[in-house]
Amino acid sequence: MSFEKRPETKLVPVPSTNIVPERDVDKTPILEARNLGIDFGGLTAVDDFNMGIGRTEIAGLIGPNGAGKTTVFNLLTKVYQPSRGTILLDGTDTHGMNTIQVNRSGIARTFQNIRLFNNLSVEDNVKLGMHNQINYSTLEGVLRLPNYWKSEKRAHEKALQLLSIFDMQGLAHAKAGSLPYGAQRRLEIVRALATNPKLLLLDEPAAGMNPSETAELMENIVKIRDAFQIAVLLIEHDMNLVMGICEGICVLNFGKIIAKGTPSEIQANPAVIEAYLGKKKEDDAK
Amino acid sequence: MTFLTYVISGISLGSVYAIIALGYTMVYGIAKMLNFAHGDVIMVGAYVCFFATSRFGLNPVIGVLLAMFVCTILGMVIERLAYKPLRQAPSLAVLITAIGISYFLQNAAQLLWTSNPKTYTSVVGNGALQLAGGQLPISYVTIVTIVACVAIMVGLTTFTSKTKMGKAMRACSEDKGAAQLMGINVNTTISVTFAIGSALAAIAGVLLCSAYPILTPTTGSMPGIKAFTAAVFGGIGSVPGAFLGGILLGIIEIFAKAYISTQLSDAIVFAVLIVVLLVKPTGLLGKPVSEKV
Amino acid sequence: MTMKIKKMSKYTRRNFITYVMLAILFVVVQALVSTGNVSSLIKGQLVPICAYVVMAISLNLTVGVLGELSLGHAGFMSVGAFSGVVMATCLQTVVPIAWLRLAIAIITGGVFAAMVGVIVGIPVLRLKGDYLAIVTLAFGEIIKSIINNLYIGLDSGGLHMSLLTDKLNLAEGGKTILGGPMGATGVSSISTFTMGMILIVVCLTVIFNLVNSKSGRAVMALRDNRIAAESVGINVTKYKLMAFVISASMAGMAGTLFAMNYSTVVASKFDFNTSILVLVFVVLGGLGNMRGSIIAAAALTILPELLRQFQDYRMLAYAIVLILVMLATNNPTLSAAFRRFFGSFRRKKPTSDAKGGAAQ
Numbered sequence: 001m002s003f004e005k006r007p008e009t010k011l012v013p014v015p016s017t018n019i020v021p022e023r024d025v026d027k028t029p030i031l032e033a034r035n036l037g038i039d040f041g042g043l044t045a046v047d048d049f050n051m052g053i054g055r056t057e058i059a060g061l062i063g064p065n066g067a068g069k070t071t072v073f074n075l076l077t078k079v080y081q082p083s084r085g086t087i088l089l090d091g092t093d094t095h096g097m098n099t100i101q102v103n104r105s106g107i108a109r110t111f112q113n114i115r116l117f118n119n120l121s122v123e124d125n126v127k128l129g130m131h132n133q134i135n136y137s138t139l140e141g142v143l144r145l146p147n148y149w150k151s152e153k154r155a156h157e158k159a160l161q162l163l164s165i166f167d168m169q170g171l172a173h174a175k176a177g178s179l180p181y182g183a184q185r186r187l188e189i190v191r192a193l194a195t196n197p198k199l200l201l202l203d204e205p206a207a208g209m210n211p212s213e214t215a216e217l218m219e220n221i222v223k224i225r226d227a228f229q230i231a232v233l234l235i236e237h238d239m240n241l242v243m244g245i246c247e248g249i250c251v252l253n254f255g256k257i258i259a260k261g262t263p264s265e266i267q268a269n270p271a272v273i274e275a276y277l278g279k280k281k282e283d284d285a286k
Numbered sequence: 287m288t289f290l291t292y293v294i295s296g297i298s299l300g301s302v303y304a305i306i307a308l309g310y311t312m313v314y315g316i317a318k319m320l321n322f323a324h325g326d327v328i329m330v331g332a333y334v335c336f337f338a339t340s341r342f343g344l345n346p347v348i349g350v351l352l353a354m355f356v357c358t359i360l361g362m363v364i365e366r367l368a369y370k371p372l373r374q375a376p377s378l379a380v381l382i383t384a385i386g387i388s389y390f391l392q393n394a395a396q397l398l399w400t401s402n403p404k405t406y407t408s409v410v411g412n413g414a415l416q417l418a419g420g421q422l423p424i425s426y427v428t429i430v431t432i433v434a435c436v437a438i439m440v441g442l443t444t445f446t447s448k449t450k451m452g453k454a455m456r457a458c459s460e461d462k463g464a465a466q467l468m469g470i471n472v473n474t475t476i477s478v479t480f481a482i483g484s485a486l487a488a489i490a491g492v493l494l495c496s497a498y499p500i501l502t503p504t505t506g507s508m509p510g511i512k513a514f515t516a517a518v519f520g521g522i523g524s525v526p527g528a529f530l531g532g533i534l535l536g537i538i539e540i541f542a543k544a545y546i547s548t549q550l551s552d553a554i555v556f557a558v559l560i561v562v563l564l565v566k567p568t569g570l571l572g573k574p575v576s577e578k579v
Numbered sequence: 580m581t582m583k584i585k586k587m588s589k590y591t592r593r594n595f596i597t598y599v600m601l602a603i604l605f606v607v608v609q610a611l612v613s614t615g616n617v618s619s620l621i622k623g624q625l626v627p628i629c630a631y632v633v634m635a636i637s638l639n640l641t642v643g644v645l646g647e648l649s650l651g652h653a654g655f656m657s658v659g660a661f662s663g664v665v666m667a668t669c670l671q672t673v674v675p676i677a678w679l680r681l682a683i684a685i686i687t688g689g690v691f692a693a694m695v696g697v698i699v700g701i702p703v704l705r706l707k708g709d710y711l712a713i714v715t716l717a718f719g720e721i722i723k724s725i726i727n728n729l730y731i732g733l734d735s736g737g738l739h740m741s742l743l744t745d746k747l748n749l750a751e752g753g754k755t756i757l758g759g760p761m762g763a764t765g766v767s768s769i770s771t772f773t774m775g776m777i778l779i780v781v782c783l784t785v786i787f788n789l790v791n792s793k794s795g796r797a798v799m800a801l802r803d804n805r806i807a808a809e810s811v812g813i814n815v816t817k818y819k820l821m822a823f824v825i826s827a828s829m830a831g832m833a834g835t836l837f838a839m840n841y842s843t844v845v846a847s848k849f850d851f852n853t854s855i856l857v858l859v860f861v862v863l864g865g866l867g868n869m870r871g872s873i874i875a876a877a878a879l880t881i882l883p884e885l886l887r888q889f890q891d892y893r894m895l896a897y898a899i900v901l902i903l904v905m906l907a908t909n910n911p912t913l914s915a916a917f918r919r920f921f922g923s924f925r926r927k928k929p930t931s932d933a934k935g936g937a938a939q
Contacts, residue, residue, distance in 0.1 A: 077810060079806070079809075079810075098809075099809040099810060100809055100812050100813065100814055100815075103809075103810060103811060103812035104812045108810070108811070109810055111806075111807065111810075115804045115806060115807035115810075116803075116804065116807065117799065117800045117803040117804055117807065117808075118803050118804070119799065119802075119803050120796070120799055120800065120803065124796055124799075127793075127796060128796055128797065128800045128808070128811055128813065129811045131793060131796075131797060131811060131812060131813050132812045134793045136792075136793065138789070138792070138793075138794040138821065141788060141789065141792025141793055141794055141795070142785050142788045142789050142792065143788070144788055148792065151793075152792075191811060192810075192811070194811075195811050195812055
């Protein structure tokens, strides 16, 4: 797809907010990105990115390789500071915040190339997600004061409870780095959930999973949304997963949004088919 | 005039550091290891040349060539026996092995040549060029050191950019796996790198002891650490960086000694290094590395 | 008893074994010393061994648990040594009880080393990998240079300090505590093996408890994956600095213990080679493996003494042993042969992987 063709994409309406589920009591979006953009040197990686996510919406971010999807995640979590634009998290501007503060304000994420604490146990990985909710000082920890035992016990119980979402309690003492690939992806989700987020960003959660694992993952993502009442934004190449569970979808190409809408709207969108799905069909034909 | 004298002796000392730093930086660039034994290879080179010229009365040029030959062989043997088996090992394990080699060389030298300091006779004689009516004497050692350093620098740059082996080295320092797939013999390349680095160390050893004529088994340690600092200063892995870092470090050291305090000169050198690294975390000419998320 | 041990978690059990090992060691050594079965050579090494053990476990906190290579750990030892000596000399008449004076001196050494740790840590920890290592080396050398040129004297008016000159302007009856390159002379050597063992147990307990707490987990998390640690809201700088400062402060305490064992201490004792020596203990003992550090530090401090019969060859032998051990434990072919040779005698290679797990 060449750059000259891009004006055509203006035919697609780009609303400031995406799909807000009817079930949401509070209709304001949990996350709103306005005119978000970043340049690396002279290259504009993401430009004019507008998106809103409802409070319990499962949203999808799709697009061909190199479209800038992960860069959007890195912007939202402030791994990169945006060159322009605003990010409103639950109505608060995250301008000037760093990754740590963004996480404390309620965004948790997973990574495309899995980033676990490989030498620590599965349980410790989850407890690290709860780091900011465990309230005892370093001194209390070193002296093993009663508060240490109480907090650690609570953390242990909560960690097991979170692990049970994916039936992983049995693996609590295993080293995270020694887990099979799929289990590592699931553990990353559990760790992110442990930070008590309002918005969960999943970067290719089904990558490397077989169809039955993917199906199970789809169920679990919905289950997580229902149980925790949080919003989920996911990047995924598996169209069955995206079309199956996402309520709103945003399509990115060359760093710009080319379409937004419900799964059925996206599937029917000519710009998307041309940029993404059409190409995929040709590949399939081969 | 005194200022100029300090500048020149700074450049001279810096040239020695630069030659040693080139050895560090080449080995680091290609094998990604801090070769702590490099300083002791310098010492061995100095001893070989000392015995060749002082004891056996050989021509200084032959003495230097002999030192280069011995150090080249030594460097390759060390690489083959101690570092090659650890190619896949964690970097700390290689570091400790290098420290073991360093201890070994120092203690072997002490056994062979005792710890009594040897008084070095300069390989180029003790004369000096009298400039500005005798107000600005420049010793022949200084001239030879600076010329040698520039020649080595030019030679190395040409070697790494023009020759097949030089290109192989650069390829290996970027990505050993990919280089191997392109048909480059990685082991040979690393071996050659060690050979060149060690030959340079021999030259540095002779020049260092010609300028500061006391030779003991631990002579190489401190210049080794300083040259390593110089390599980091300029951006480790970068050949021009090692050159620049070495020269600057030499000048700073001489200036600190002359104008501030002799006793605290080392502290000042290291303080400058810290300040530079805080401003440019990968050294003066080092490429910034960013981690892909 | 066995039941109780079995019920403990894996880490607690490992820690328990380490404590038992130390207790047995202490009792055996004390028994041997009191019955006069220990040569004066070894007896003189008891306190230095304790000091090196503390150095090793504290450096292991930086290298093994935090995952940053430090080449200037002896600098903190030096700060602790001299601040401790100055404190002990000041208290000479005020606190006549030797062990109490020693304890206060050790704490002083720890506090001063911690303060220097903060000053060094803030800039150093912004760097990464080998650059961080070289800057710790640089700081170690700077500390050595400064103390080497520092003069401290005591008279009725209090402490006098000067850099580079020995003109302290001491009043009548004043005495020089630290004399620049001459070091501290006339130190009352009051360090004891018992105090050394207490210090080891205290430092070990702090590290074990730290590692199994929220803060220790955070430190290990940022070692394993800094970006992921930030993504779950862990303040990377805070925990890096915390681990670094605790490590520095323990090195300072070890320094005081070490210095108070001799009547004369010079700053050049705590140089780059000492930092490297301690690093060797840590790597040989296994990264993150505290028990390994203890054993390696003790064994390698005694080894040169035991090799004394080889006289001039002993340091050469030490170097060869070091190289061979590194090759045997880190080369896949060699370590397999090594294990076959020892058969089922050893279950696991002595050094752990590049990055150790939780401290053991």
